[in-house]
Amino acid sequence: MLQDSKEKRTYDAIVIGSGASGGWAAKELCEKGLKTLVLERGRMVKHIQDYPTASKAPYEFEFRGAIPLEKRSGVGGGKWLREETAHWALADDEQPIIQEKPFRWFRGYHVGGKSLLWARATQRWSDFDYEGPARDGFAVDWPIRYKDLEPWYSYVEKFAGIAGNKDGLAELPDSEVMPGFELSCIENYYKEQLASNFDNRYLIQGRCAHLTDPQEIHKQQGRNKCQHQGMCNRGCVYGGYFSANASTLPWAEKTGNLTVRPEAVVESIIYDDAKGKATGVRIIDRNTKEAIEFYSKIIFVNASTIASNAILLNSKSSTFSGGIGNENGLMGKFLACHNYRGKGNASFEGFVDKFNDGRNPGHAYVPRFRNVLRQDTDFLRGYSIGMSGGRGLGSDTSMIGDQLRDNLLNQKYGIWHMAAWMQGETVPVEDNHIRLSTEQVDKYGIPQIILSVEWKENDDKMVADFVEQQTMMYEKAGFTNIKVEDSHSDPGSDIHEMGGVRMGHDPKTSLLNKYNQLHECKNVFVTDGACMTSTSTQNPTLTFMALTARAANHAVEELNRQNLG
Secondary structure (H helix, E strand, O other), X not given: OHHHHHHHOEOOEEEEOOOHHHHHHHHHHHHOOOOEEEEOOOEOOOOOOOOOOOOOOHHHOOOOOOOOHHHOOOEOOHHHOOOOOHXXXXXXXXXXXXXXXXXXXXXXXXXXXXXXXXXXXXXXXXXXXXXXXXXXXXXXOOOOOHHHHHHHHHHHHHHHOOEOOOOOEOOEOOOOOEXXXXXXXXXXHHHHHHHHHOOOOOOEEOOEOEOOOXXXXXXXXXXXXXXXOXXXXXXXXXXOEOOOOOOHHHHHHHOOOEEEEOOEEEEEEEEEOOOOEEEEEEEEEOOOOOEEEEEOOEEEEOOOHHXXXXXXXXXXXXXXXXXXXXXXXXXXXXXXXXXXXXXXXXEEOOOOOOOOOOOOOOOEEEXXXXXXXXXXXXXXXXXXXXXXXXXXXXXXXXXXXXHHHHHHHOOEEOOEEEEEEEEEEOOOOOOOEEEEEEEXXXXXXXXXXXXXXXXXXXXXXXXXXXXXXXXXXXXXXXXXXXXXXEOOOOOOOOOOOEEEOOEOOOOOOOOEOOOOEEOOEEEEEEOOHHHOOOOOOOOXXXXXXXXXXXXXXXXXXXXXXXXXX
16 A cells, blocks of 8 residues: 555656746656656646636725735735735745845745746846856856757747847847837837947847737647736736746646646655665645655756755755755855846926827836946946836826816826836855754744845945936936935845856856756756856846756656666
8 A cells, every 4th residue: 555655656757846947847847758746835726717806907806906904914915915916925924934134035835936926027148147157257157158048048938928029139139029019109219318328228128928929839828919908917817928827837737747736845855865866855735734755756946946945955864964965065055136226217308299008018128238248347247227118197186176076087197207127136145045944943844944145245336336327327318307226125125036056067166067957966956046156137037947948858868868767
């Protein structure tokens, strides 16, 4: 009976996490014929049927989406919690963490993970990014270059569906795109002003994972054209934007090789000291608190950066006392994220005869222009800038009675506004890290996570440069009411955590090889944000997905050569 039970819990592959990268791992492995188990910490979310607030109008909520204060207690999100997205919120006691230094950690604990919640920005990285550490002397050299990922970027983009333009910029390689979302008149004006005032600053349509011209591959997924509702983070019943739920997981399921087990809190990876490889994953059932073991030939770790680090650090054995594959003691270190502290707003008094019609699910984008070809500032690396221009309707509410009613019923357009926000590359440093508590555990008996991350002098200098440069760019374009400042937001506020299990050439200075395999345990692959050696200025999820597809195909090749299983 015990042997029969173990056989039922044995698969060819196990994927930990069901988000953007985990979904891609499942798709690739299942398509190649591997019986694959996907373990998800949170609840099941089925595409369409489990999006309870999708497409709802404000008047369909009791308080137009606001949640009374007494209903917010015990639920993560606090003052930001809204009824439209409350179904994604995390209970405070689900995974308490120890913040040695202030850090905002956003989690997506449900099937689909943060692929249901992401901003969907999909810029490729270039060799300016992959060569950055070697060029500037921080972190370690990436073991790959753009040419290694270029075909995988194309592969992922064609399946996911990316809207945007071919921009012909070396610092931002072109993607496989369908028609992009038009820039507004104020954004086009700003674009012209940048071109006339600077040699290396460009405003482009931000590329985003939305279907504007669905191809046959998207129709086969059951997805349809984006409807411009602007309600993406509730879940999209049209499948207009890419998510694991609408795309990769159903595709994997069609093969007959996929098993998804929600409510599975992964405690650790099982390492067999005698065999010298990982043999499975130990979970705690979220409802019964029962410990259960599953077995496989290969394991993909895609639980999201911080959770993946924690799982690996907690995977101890006689061989690896500090976590699986952590012989050099670097696991959990060099944690980094994007710097979003710089914010800017300004007004423009022209184009009074024009206004925006419809909603744009993406935004405009200024690729990095600092330290691209040479070091030209007193800080390392650089930042990109997200931008969005619009003109809103409003009313004078200072009146009372009939005049107030008339004003509310006859709103008027205000002047044009332009928002800007920086996305800066942080330099990974060793003392920015995650580690596990030796004293405190959560309700599943798993050691609590200690986060110790702070901004450094390089980050401060970068924000100061953004404030100066963005102010100047607004001024040169003739904007008024300019306000550009440092928000002093805590690390983690951008939801782009990376590192801790970085890739590299040398097992002494990195944890993963060029195919995302642990140097010291070749049948464990880490392909989410934890694997990143540096952070770039571009959004990272597209790169996570490309790395995952590449690693999964390598894993299957290695299995077929009998090098792993």
